[in-house]
Amino acid sequence: MSFTYQAGTPFAGDGLKDVTTTIKDGSYTAIIGHTGSGKSTLLQHLNALLKPTTGTVTIGDRVITNETNNKNLKPIRQQVGMVFQFAENQLFEQTVAKDIAFGPENFGMASAEAEKQAAAMVDLVGLPQDVLEKSPFDLSGGQMRRVAIAGVLAMKPTVLVLDEPTAGLDPAGRNDMMKMFQRLHEKQGMTIVLVTHQMDDVADYADHVLVMDEGHLIKEGTPREIxxxxxxxxxxxxxxxxxxxxxxxxxxxxxxxxPLPLTTDELADQLAKQIGGGAHD
Structure with a gap:
């Protein structure tokens, strides 16, 4: 699959070049690469926000090509939830409850059911129920981001796509956010696709890694292999x-x-053995 920005114009530029990969159901996949490597462009193909210029993208049982009609993409947008960088910038409703319920209602859920869903999602992202009737703009930045994520989760996606979801958060907030995504992955079996510059998060959470460079997929494997x-x-x-x-x-x-330890637990285990057994010089 390849993608060209402004294809057919003098301003055409390659976004993705001959990318072939499979993101397995139930996996936790990290996508890494320097700025401009094609990570976010690849993400936007995962729910057909962008369509390949050549080749195909298969999402569940749907095959997306350059000719795919935009009118029939709602089921894909519901199946694959997208959390963009600084997701809180997309909040717009008067209350948290209305903001979270907007997506489900837009997809045909009854208002009463959407309100119940909003209350459940607030719990899921670790916010107190009393935020439901507050304006999202009266919350802290970290809380606003959780509200935005709750709005995506309210659509009941099976895949959660995260584009630098912890950007701008302090270390404690970043840690809490990553643990929340891990709970969704472990307890609900949600497939996670994470774009990040944080190599620690790749080592701690991902089971598969894609490495992008200048629009090419140049390597993939487990974190240890990468x-x-x-x-x-x-x-x-x-x-x-x-x-x-x-x-x-x-x-x-x-x-x-x-092997070279990638997580603090692995490092602690190997150090304990060496210190206890006098293995170092």
């Missing part, structure tokens, strides 16, 4: 997770790691 070659990462303007970088620095003090 992070095993530091020089390759550096060549593509990517870094190691902090834990892996720390372990690499500890090797200079005589510690040995096999």
């Amino acid at each position: 992070f095993q070659n530091e020089q390759w990462l550096e060549n593509h303007q990517l870094g190691l997770p902090k834990t892996a970088a720390m372990a690499r620095d500890l090797t200079k003090q005589g510690f040995r790691f096999d």
Whole structure:
């Protein structure tokens, strides 16, 4: 599948070039790459916000081509929920309840049912019920973002697509947000697709990684496969997770790691064995 911006005009530019991959149902897939590598362009094909210039995108049992009619895409938009960067900028209703209920009502849900759904979604994203009758613009930035995510979840998607969902949040807020997505993945079996510059989040949560560069998919695999070659990462303007970088620095003090730990738990386990057994110099 390929995508060209402003195809057929003098301003045409390649967005994606011959990308072929499969995102498995129930997986937690991270998409990484430097700015301008094609990550967000790829995301927008996952619910047909963009359609491929050549090739096909298969979403469930629907095959999307350049000729696909826009009128019949509602079921896909409901199945694949998109959370854009700074999602709180999309809030517009007078109350939190109305904002969350807007999407379901737009897709044909009765108002009373949509209100119940809004109350349930507020719980799901970790907000108190008393926010329902407040204006979303009276909430903190982190709370506003949760409201926006609740509005996407109210559509009952089976796939949640996240474009830098923690951008601008403090470390505690970022951590809370990522744990919330992990709960959705584990407890509801939701397929997660995450675009991020945070390599720690890739190591901690993803089970599959796609690496984009200049519109090409240049590598895919497990986090361990992606992070095993530091020089390759550096060549593509990517870094190691902090834990892996720390372990690499500890090797200079005589510690040995096999495999290179990607998470704090892995690092702690290997250090405990070495310190307890006197394995380092």
